[in-house]
Amino acid sequence: MKTDSSHTPTDNHAIVIGAGLGGLSAAMRLGAKGYRVTVLDRLDRTGGRGSSITQDGHRFDLGPTIVTVPQVFEKLWADCGRDFGADVDLRPLDPFYEIRWPDGTKFEACSDDERMFAEVEKISPRDLKGYKRFLKDSHARYIVGFEGMVAKPMHRLWETIKVLPKFAQLRADRSIYGHAKARVKDEKLRMALSFHPLFIGGDPAHVTSMYALVAHLEKEYGVHYAMGGVQAIADAMAKVVRAQGGMIRHTAVVDEILIENGAATGVRMDDGSMIKASLVVSNADAGHTYNHLLRNHKKRRWTTQKLKKSRWSMGLYVWYFGTKGTAKNWPDLGHHTIVNGPRFTGLLHDIFMKGKLSDDMSLYIHRPSVTDPTAAPQGDDTFYVLSPVPHLGWNNSVDWGVEEPIYREKVAKVLEQHMPGFRDSVSTELVFTPETFRDRYLSPHGSGFSLEPRILQSAWFRPHNVSEEAKGLFLVGAGTHPGAGLPGVVSSAEVLAKLVPDMHVNAKEPRMAAE
Template identity: 50%
Template sequence: MNIMTPTAARRSTHLRSSPDAPHAVVIGSGFGGLAAAVRLGARGYRVTVLEKLDAPGGRAYVYRQDGFTFDAGPTIVTAPFLLEELWQLCGRSLSDDVDLRPVSPYYRIRFDDGEVFEYSGDPDAMRAEVARFAPGDVAGYESFLKASEARFRIGFEKLGHVPFDNWTDMARVLPDLVRLAGHRSVYDLVCRHVRDARLRVVLSFHPLLVGGNPFATTSIYSLIAFLERRWGVHFAMGGTGSLVRGLVGLIEGQGNTLRCNAEIARILVTDGRATGVRLASGEEIAADVVVSNADSAWTYRHLVAPEDRRRWTDKRIEKARYSMSLFVWYFGTRRQYPDVAHHTILLGPRYRELLHDIFERKVLASDFSLYLHRPTATDPSLAPAGCDSFYVLSCVPHLDSGTDWSVMAEEYRSRIERRLSETLLPGLGQEIVTSRMLTPQDFQDRLSSFKGAAFGLEPILTQSAWFRPHNRSEEVDRLYLVGAGTHPGAGLPGVLSSARVLDMVVPDAAEIRRR
């Protein structure tokens, strides 16, 4: 399989930018912004990436304290060919800079009663696990995988890297969406294949990885199950931050620039065209094209002036539906917990009801389900010798819940600590040597996420594809969007694919020169 798109292959000329090349400014250094910068650099642009924080990565920022390394956000690498393609554009191989290791099991899923499901990419092992829980559902599990593959072939391979500029683009895919029951939810699709209540949870949780409620997210997102089976689940040695460092190295190798501590106050627009940006410091930087990797709602609500917007008005932005937020607790222990897997999903007593509280009622529930990340299971270098590095994540409502996290954060953390101590990490309270938290308020204030939503717009059908903010801005000429809030959506494959779309919508540097 040729993993490079024809466009990418044609443009992998390994050019270094020249001082007189057309200038592209990229707002934000998350994976979408860094991938966009590499692609624009490969096409002859002189690129400047501007990052609000003191280091690159955005949601993939890296915290280092007391000898421990904590990846702030993404921990799961799937579809690694999307990363390999970026390295190839620069005449290199991903393995030159990053050591990707497969993780197995993909996830260890622990139910509230202590029963465990080992979720892996091994077909025989998965059939055996399904049979252990519900022998009558093995055939249904196999048919679900086929349904997931059908959606993968359309949603990922066919549509994931193409723009949806016009309503006609959406009209062309409607027959596929109808045939694949895109109007149904992921959970509904799963229920059509398996009957066991626990297996329905196991096969439907994936939308939570991209900010969606399994009971509302379009069934197209069931493609994630097959995507994982197709390429596996990987971890970058040194942490996800090693991917960020590698991408920054590619950008600098192209002769381009990353500036940190450079917060954007406004995208400058003249006669309907983006002409540059103004920093919070007052400095103005001219540009021939502007690419925003900032949250799409934040971009339109705060960076584009109201008079330059017609579709994404303040009212429309406020009324849109947004993903849940996250409470994340990072901690290091003085001892190791060798029986804990790299990725563990620790389910609480409720599934549908808890998600209803988070997404619909927007209340902070007394119970929770948790994702526990133990990267030292794969890479011990992320903690001092004999220690473990962790983060634990709980899905919570975004800031419309009204929760005052300056008051609630420590109480909520303590409840999570008790739960972990009772289940997977005995004696945890006495073993913690370093700790920090990230709350929905931090998602808004630190990461410029509208309403503190961790994944931007919620991935329901009426906010997907053409209905999402477009990669080529509908509002401003030569303004482009990448990242979780635009097409195709959140998750590492989604944001990397959003940068891939730019190859089809951003003019070549030579064409910009001629205009």
Template identity: 50%
Template structure:
């Protein structure tokens, strides 16, 4: 039972006259969205963030006038943000401008061939016809399949918790009808023949940490999701969305505490009752919402005596996403010919992904996602300059790579690759530089094994098989974010927070023990 201060009790009744208290661990997008939703439903909310600024993986770095979004760079379902602002009686558009990005991605193959992936139906047909003229009809069939998967996987299931095995049994017929047993690449290969087009239609699963050759084809819904709502970028960067959500929480009377790492989730009689900070401070709560990496949350924050399903053994045997090497850099001039999102594919596709996901080996070759936010918002760099980040998928720390030793050689290799392809003379232009390695994903961001997206999105680790949004281990403990259902990516983590609406009662209806 929680101990209430005398001021919390009314003079005429034994029932508390205060709003129930929710503690949210972590201020990533999932945690911030959860806090807004709880605040709108009458809860008093305290958000605890280990870092010195909000955002978690979406934190912001500022170096020599350049603004670097550390994490997410693609906004694909803006209505999920608009809904949060509307819950507070405000309009997202009045505070943050979301600008459409076109093309969505420019994909550059190793031979120099480029493919502009966009939301324009005719432009996409023309691009497919130029790349693989015999696959236009197959591409259309793939997109129709993506739409059917989207209508079930996103519209019907993305915001529905899977608390019981019967929830999974209920949707299995739909999943089998949609061939969820196929992989993302397998679904693409079932519709088109050209290997380059198969790559174009399957790489998106990497945006949520999944190997296209192992990830369930449910993630083919991304193709139609992008077509439905487009790809956007906020003026001011994705960090501007973090600031906006923090402002919503404060406007509701909630509290956001940075530099407050949680050391333990406290429990009494099988129910979460608060947290203990690393400083020793204890904060009582009626519910705890955890936005931390689910594997590390269970291993490090919840003592073993409270865990029946997510034991250390089970967590260690699970399959995890790849990690990332990210090089943030600025240039002294602008590069107007470069798209905002460019995928620079290396000489290998399947083989490289096998090295990353299965062999856990840092290969000599790599593919790079090059993000140029100043293509949409020049204000993210000093006047006349550009801001970039170059991201390369790499194995998680199960590879045994010593990133203290390998970080600079790998950064130099990425720089050489960029100089050889889209940024000649880059070495003479750099004005700011910093890196993020898998070791930092583990040590600074709390990712188990440095896996940037948590559990891998394979079928055996999806829906009911993922850590549940309503914890199986403790009453009053809820999970949001990439490590729970429905998974990684901004639409996924925002949808995980949306599930609280159906699981947590309104503050005025809270059943006090």
């Protein structure tokens, strides 16, 4: 098999740093190519940001909750000789989600054209024609941006240069919000057509209009939920890795990637022990990989100074809570609800451009218990409420130790408008702030999604899947190409598979791998 890597491993041992969805995908693909894989993760269970915590009978899915483009998982499983559908119970959602505004307006998204046309006309009849144009725009961007680039290596500048004429034709220089503004006049519809980059850490007012492709992804492939949460997908991936003979070590903290004579030779753990391998894949945040794991190696490209000048995705305030005896309460509150504040672009400007924690907010409410009875005790509910907030890298950064209880009350006041009396039913709760993301996931500035996916931080401009710093060193996950989100991090491992040669060295007897 022809690969894009000039590095030929001298043995078949590969190390994957991090058991997030990107790392597990990488381990599966390396296992399928004949490598003996060791996955090292600092958490106590698989999944990384897609893991979960069970507390008082409530399973809190900590990170991604929406599964789009299930085909990336199906292909991953198929390439490993397995059937995704046999391992994971994926349920299509209808509607996908509901968007709400302060004046009581609601918009339900689904895959049916006629229903979507009716939703648009309900808000602004004059914008139906513009909405239909937006759908055509979305399909054109999908062909170029998703089919043409997502699972393709982009570490050679030419691969990006040759798509620039098409990008220019599609007005990739215009923001996704700007593109929605050019198509529809109603401000609510502009929000509904442009908010999606927030799910991967991007400011809709500044990231490229290529993200209009998400509308086509939703329409074509639907929005799904994995029974058992994304944790169930991670656990299924771990089973594949172990069945291939791979090993997954938890509470194992990698402190440094070892480089000798220009090649990765393994890792040093935080206890000083070393593990040797001729292939190292980092699923740690790209910023942490270059700033910390390679701190004793002089960088060619992603230097400390370059990382300081980079733009990072926003932070996240996430309130997880369980409520007792509320399964039949709030019948109009479904699985996914997006609650808008009084401002859209103004709030985005505060978060992404000023680093200001505003009094107003927009919220994403996840209520998995309406679909999945395993998420909560019988008759109870499990909730996950997310508010985008500034990351910790601003000069006026928030001290969340002081601010958290104050902000929680502000969130509660907004929630009371949609879930009257919910506070009286809360039986257990847990809060993540940007400080949690910094400490738990080693995310620079506590950002929720690594580097912000602006056009000059995408494709060739993003940290490459094959590192310039050492032969045999590769990156997967949200901080590298193609970017954050479940399809992105899983596709980063597909790119990896195109860069790494098959291993024909006779493997040792498969090890019984332990969690």
